[in-house]
Amino acid sequence: MQIDILSLFPQVFHGPLSESITKRAIERGLVRVNLRNIRDFTHDRHHTVDDYAYGGGAGMVLKPEPIFEAVDKIKETTCHGEEAEGLPVVLLTPQGRLFSQEIAQELASYPHLVLICGRYEGVDERVREHLATDEISIGDYVLSGGELAAMVVVEAVVRLLPGVLGSEVSARHDSHTTGLLEYPQYTRPEVYRGWAVPEILLSGNHAQIAKWRREQALLRTLKRRPELLDTAKLSPEERELRNSLKP
Ligand code: JD8
Numbered sequence: 001m002q003i004d005i006l007s008l009f010p011q012v013f014h015g016p017l018s019e020s021i022t023k024r025a026i027e028r029g030l031v032r033v034n035l036r037n038i039r040d041f042t043h044d045r046h047h048t049v050d051d052y053a054y055g056g057g058a059g060m061v062l063k064p065e066p067i068f069e070a071v072d073k074i075k076e077t078t079c080h081g082e083e084a085e086g087l088p089v090v091l092l093t094p095q096g097r098l099f100s101q102e103i104a105q106e107l108a109s110y111p112h113l114v115l116i117c118g119r120y121e122g123v124d125e126r127v128r129e130h131l132a133t134d135e136i137s138i139g140d141y142v143l144s145g146g147e148l149a150a151m152v153v154v155e156a157v158v159r160l161l162p163g164v165l166g167s168e169v170s171a172r173h174d175s176h177t178t179g180l181l182e183y184p185q186y187t188r189p190e191v192y193r194g195w196a197v198p199e200i201l202l203s204g205n206h207a208q209i210a211k212w213r214r215e216q217a218l219l220r221t222l223k224r225r226p227e228l229l230d231t232a233k234l235s236p237e238e239r240e241l242r243n244s245l246k247p
Contacts, residue, residue: 001110001161002032003154004074006067007117007147008049010035016151025164033154034074041066041073050120059121067116067127074114089114089133092146092153093122096135099153101177103136107153108160115153117146179232181221183213222246 005013013035016022025031039047042065050060075084088110097103107113116123116132128135138149158164186197200212218238221228222245229242 001030001108001157002034002078002112003157004034004036004078004112004114005117005150005154006036006038006070006115007145007150008038008062008119009117009145009147010037012147013151013154016155021164022155022158025158025161028163030161030163031158036070036074038062038066038070041069053121057121061121062118062123062127064124064126064131067123068131071114071116071131078112083112086110087112087114087133089116089131090153091116091118091123091128091132091135092137092149093118093128093135094137094140094142096137098140099136099138099149099156101156104153104156104160108157113157115146115150117150119145178217179228180217181225181228183216183220218242 007013013033017026017033022031026033039049042048048063049066050062053059053061071089075087088107090107090113092115116127136149136153138152143149184198186201190197190202198212200208203209218229218234218241221232222242226246229246234242
């Protein structure tokens with residue numbers, strides 16, 4: 001997969017991209033990430049990327065020309081014929097659809113992805129209307145620009161690409177797409193500051209351990225994120241139990 005990221009601050013991506021899973025995925029050629037500075041697509045002496053908002057108001061708006069030209073360049077230089085047509089061009093914006101694991105899966109299915117990061121008061125509306133094919137928000141809180149949101153999207157998508165996670169982890173993940181929160185996990189020491197690991201986990205009884213973990217996941221989900229149980233994969237007994245507790 002190829003991911004092109006347009007930003008006024010492309011340097012900020014180097015840290016996250018050069019660690020851990022994303023780093024390995026890039027090294028192994030499973031994903032290629034191109035960082036492009038929107039400022040490089042200006043033509044005036046001052047490399048102007050923003051301007052005042054028509055109609056007035058505080059703050060600056062990103063001009064459309066450099067962003068359109070950057071995407072044109074990506075389409076020219078990396079698309080072999082028909083591919084440019086269906087190329088997803090994602091604008092990160094507080095007004096986008098709320099990012100989720102489902103959207104990550106959808107994005108991971110494309111061979112090529114373009115992410116546009118705005119700054120200041122956002123981008124000229126014509127970018128949204130005539131260039132972006134999709135708008136995504138990572139949550140209802142205010143960021144200063146789209147960069148951190150794009151990093152979240154990249155990390156969530158890259159993890160899903162074939163070969164990125166080890167087969168063991170991805171198999172666990174598959175079976176774990178239960179829609180429940182995770183069960184509590186422990187490692188050594190067996191007792192830390194007087195706090196002991198639950199005895200069941202030391203029993204070696206794998207059927208009992210699996211049962212305990214499932215219960216813990218269900219109870220935790222019920223307590224913290226009850227709405228997840230509406231769509232979680234539950235056994236008939238679990239569904240019955242849940243309905244008796246909260247109809
Ligand atoms: C892009 C500029 C700054 C600040 C108007 C739009 C995403 N979940 C999210 N929260 N915030 C953003 C986000 C914020 C952005 C830009 C994404 C470009 N800003 C804000 C206040 C007023 N702009 C986001 N995805």
